[in-house]
Amino acid sequence: MTNKGERIWTAGLVVIGDEILSGRTHDKNIAQVASWLQVQNIRLDEVRVVPDVESRIVEAVNILRDRNDYLFTTGGIGPTHDDITVDAVAAALGVPVIIHPEARAILENYYKDKGGLNEGRLRMARVPEGGELIPNRMSGAPGIKIGNIHMMAGVPHITAGMLDALTGTLEGGAPLMSETVGGFIPESEVADLLRTVEKAHDNAQIGSYPFFREGKVGANFVIRSTDADQLQSCLHSLCDGLSAAGYDFTPGGI
DSSP: OOOTTTTOEEEEEEOOOOOHHSSSSOOHHHHHHHHHHHTTEEEEEEEEEEEEEEHHHHHHHHHHHHHSSEEEEEEESSTTTTOOOHHHHHHHTTEEEEOOOOHHHHHHHTTTTTTTOOOHHHHHGEEETTOEOOOOOTOOEEEETTTTEEEEOOOOOHHHHHHHTTTTTTTSOOOOOOOOOOOOOGGGGGHHHHHHHHOOOEEEEEEEEEETTTTTEEEEEEEEEEOHHHHHHHHHHHHHHHHHTTOOOTTTTT
């Protein structure tokens, strides 16, 4: 609950892509960005879905970045000719597009055993001048942060990884607390449990981080929340669920 007079920090979201508007692709990013922001104690205030048209992206970006503390975009930062979000954001800010040297190095390393860095893949190293990178542990190509704008992929599981990299870094949210539980537990076997426990705790988020050690697969599960009671309730529910399913786990992670 927000105290009277306490400032509420807000974010806008621009979802970019003809495939969303045509119905060929069903958007999942609105819900996951909204849920993630809630855990950061930041309110998603407005969402716009726009086509792959530079002028429309520029318009939406300029309106929502001025209206909110933060602006997120999803989609349009891939390797093809119609991935124009970088160009549109640069136009909105009045800056040129450059090849970011760190992004280029990341992509060169990622694609060194996948056919190398061609012209299309190099497009994913383009950023508005002055931009910083948002790590992408899924597919190499990073997201971009410039000013209060955060540009992310349209593929939901890649977006999720980028959001995770930003967790706890945004000014204005309440302090984020965390607890970790780990074990030699394949995350795929407990995916439903993680989903159920997280859904039952509105102000908590569970991140799953798989590993391979001693010839076995496992995962650490990190619970984050701005609410101490929610954090502990979520932790206890997860531990009870793992125990009931017959899994050994270690508080604090392994």
